[in-house]
Amino acid sequence: MTSQIVLLPGLLCDDAVWADQRGALGACFVADYGTRDSLGAMADYVLESAEGDRLLVAGHSMGGRVALEVFRRAPERVAGLALLDTGYTARAAGEAGENECAQRLRLLEIARTKGMRAMGKEWAPGMVNADRHDSEVYEAVLDMIERSTPDQFAAQIRALLDRPDATALLRDIECPTMIVCGRDDQWSPLARHEEMHARIRGSKLRVIERSGHMCTMERPDDVTEVLVEWARWATGSGSAR
Structure with a gap:
């Protein structure tokens, strides 16, 4: 059986978000969601496009949610x-969900x-x-956003607003799972990752110090x-600390 590492970018991200990891991980499939407007459709595309019989799936931000949908559809392949x-x-539900919708549509x-x-420039300051904010990393984030289009943004907003709940799914995950979070992430805080770690049996949690949301x-x-450690663990060539 062949295995393949699959890297899933987040909202308005492309392969640049994984540029520094790809060299160490070797040949990878990096997803390009196009204008797919549901996490399920993105996951279906990944499963159709990735070539390995067994997939090591890493997802950042929205890509993490896509990774969970990949697992929901084909746990035997992950x-x-x-x-x-x-x-x-x-x-x-309620006011909090309406506020999220309004904020995303304002950015659109x-x-x-x-x-x-x-x-x-309106959105990215909270991401790093x-x-x-005056660094090459920040400019690279803006460059990446600029490479996307409003239509892609609209599709991904729809996907996130209609995102399925994966709470029950977490207890079904038994494959080697690494959970990673920037210590100072304002968008997806560490407490949320600690919850995932508690719900996924045998998972490992790694905190990236001095990092916000764009940890990669x-x-x-x-x-x-961390990802090299995970890949060795998942392929049986090493174990997580």
């Missing part, structure tokens, strides 16, 4: 999961009227640590070390 700076619950309106980079770009060497 040899390992890595969930980075992500979540697992559905959109909240900026993207349509002023352009993707202008929207990124404040001390990196903010602290690339630290994240690469």
Whole structure:
């Protein structure tokens, strides 16, 4: 049986979000969601496109939710999961959920009227640590956002607003699972990852210090070390500490 590492980017991210990890992990399949507008459709595309019989699936942010949907559909194909700076619950009911919808649609309106980079400047400051707002990393995040289109943004917003709840799914995960979070992530806080760690039997939790939401770009060497450890664990060539 052949195995393949699958890397799933988050909202408005592309292969640049994994650039520093790909060299260490070897040949990987990096997803491009196009204008697919549901997490399920994204997961179906991954399963159709990835070539390995057994998949080591790593997802960052929205990509972590896609990874869970891949597992929901084909648990027998998933040899390992890595969930980075992500979540697992559905959109909240009531006022909280309406507020989330309104905030996302406000950003979409900026993207349509002023352009993707202008929207990124509104959105991205909370995605990296404040001390990196004048850094090359921050500019790389803005560049990545600018490479997407408002139509892609709209599709991914629909996918996130309609996201399924994966709470019950977590207890079914038995493959080697690494949960990773930036210590200072404001979008997907550490407490949420501690909950996932508690719900997934045998999972490992790794906290990336001095990092916000974009841990793969903010602290690339630290994240690469964790993912190499995970890949060895999932393939039986080593064990997680």
